[in-house]
Amino acid sequence: MKPRPWIVWVGICGAVVLAELILSSCASVQRTVLAPPEIEGATYVGNKVCADCHATVTRGFSASVHARLHFEGSPMAGQSGCESCHGPASKHVQSGGGRGRFIVNPRQDPATCFQCHLDVHAEFKLPQHHPVTEGRMNCTQCHDPHGVDIMKPAGGLAMARLNQACAQCHRDQSRPFVFEHEAMREGCTICHNPHGSINAKLLVQRDNNLCLRCHVQVQGAGNRIFIGKTDHTTRGDTSLRIGSCSTAGCHTAVHGSNVNRTLLY
């Protein structure tokens, strides 16, 4: 029998203090779960049971966004959490637990995550993507499914954090430079989509358009084109004609440079 789709939603509330009043605003995001993970003959037992044997995993979980999911019209109604990713666990519990014992572990196969995050699945299908669907990487290298904070590593300034997650694997781009490119302070994701993109190098936009979002191109007297204080017409007009600011001969050191202030090399 084909499993019926469920509706899952999460209520995200924020409180705003205005003068003496506290206004709270809530938004809910609804998703359809295509097919929850199935384990033949098993039923849902709820989070409390897991805590008996998995205290470390359960500890921070109540603050995680996935602990706030609500399931309508499903066998998980009134519960939240663990079994939405790991599948119904009655047989796992009855058998005393154990690795590979009547339980789903989404580490190697992100299919469980994609059941709810269809948009993310679509990103990983784009021509350029981090090799997660190929099994060379997994979601948990950048996300913590059980932690207080789903973004890894937790703590610190949000943008600095994003760079740190990327730094584990991309040292060349993340190290400190003598001449920094200030754009890096916004985090890597200001220029790259961490999941996938239609553009080469996972860029959020193609060619000059990426740079011109922050650097204004100004037309001066005699049809001269200025970017910042620099006249780009006298430079053989390459950036503008080639269409890319970071091609050979131009600003190849987009992430920063130890030798050149204008990030040419």
Ligand code: HEC
């Ligand atoms: C958002 C989906 C998701 C939810 C919700 C979730 N988990 Fe997990 N769980 C994962 C993923 C992904 C892994 C693999 C982590 C890894 O090894 O990188 C995992 C791994 C585990 C492991 C194995 C840990 C190990 O050391 O190999 C246990 C035990 C576990 N989860 C228990 C739980 C319990 C208990 C809950 C509820 C409190 C829970 N999970 C909620 C996704 C989830």
Ligand code: HEC
């Ligand atoms: C009676 C104790 C017990 C209970 C209750 C229990 N587990 Fe486990 N579970 C274990 C043991 C033991 C392991 C193996 C851990 C290891 O080898 O490090 C395990 C492993 C796991 C794994 C890793 C499986 C793998 O193949 O990598 C997951 C995921 C998991 N449990 C989820 C859950 C969830 C979700 C619940 C609650 C619904 C739960 N467990 C309840 C004892 C239990």
Ligand code: HEC
């Ligand atoms: C049962 C459905 C369901 C499953 C399974 C699930 N998620 Fe989620 N997840 C949600 C919902 C609903 C939200 C909150 C709404 C949103 O921000 O998309 C959420 C939020 C998130 C967020 C935070 C988004 C933000 O903006 O803060 C991340 C990251 C995430 N999930 C990753 C994962 C990963 C990785 C897995 C698999 C290990 C997974 N999810 C499995 C339903 C699910």
Ligand code: HEC
């Ligand atoms: C290379 C690191 C990396 C990997 C691998 C990764 N993510 Fe993400 N993900 C991020 C970053 C960084 C953000 C925040 C993006 C932003 O704020 O611009 C994010 C955001 C999200 C969000 C919330 C925003 C959105 O795009 O909907 C979800 C949900 C999510 N990821 C799910 C997943 C799932 C599921 C997987 C595995 C299939 C995965 N991610 C793998 C880095 C990663």
Ligand code: HEC
């Ligand atoms: C766990 C290791 C890991 C993490 C963390 C990681 N990446 Fe990657 N990244 C890879 C791998 C593997 C590839 C694919 C390289 C290949 O195919 O040769 C890649 C490819 C890329 C590429 C494309 C390079 C090219 O030549 O096309 C970019 C850009 C990139 N990553 C940016 C990021 C950003 C931004 C982050 C943080 C949000 C990040 N990566 C986090 C491992 C990682």
Ligand code: HEC
């Ligand atoms: C100002 C925009 C911008 C920011 C911010 C940015 N990048 Fe890039 N990145 C680029 C461009 C443009 C390229 C392509 C350069 C080229 O054409 O070879 C690139 C290429 C890459 C590549 C591929 C390198 C190669 O040799 O193929 C990786 C990996 C990468 N970036 C990682 C990161 C990481 C990690 C961060 C954050 C620490 C980051 N980027 C921040 C614009 C940016």
Ligand code: HEC
């Ligand atoms: C998120 C905004 C942002 C993006 C996107 C961005 N930059 Fe920047 N860039 C800055 C800021 C801010 C500065 C420092 C102030 C200034 O010089 O305009 C800077 C400085 C520079 C400088 C040094 C200028 C000087 O005279 O010292 C160069 C060169 C540069 N960027 C090139 C690029 C290129 C090439 C791209 C596209 C790959 C790009 N930038 C994308 C924000 C950005």
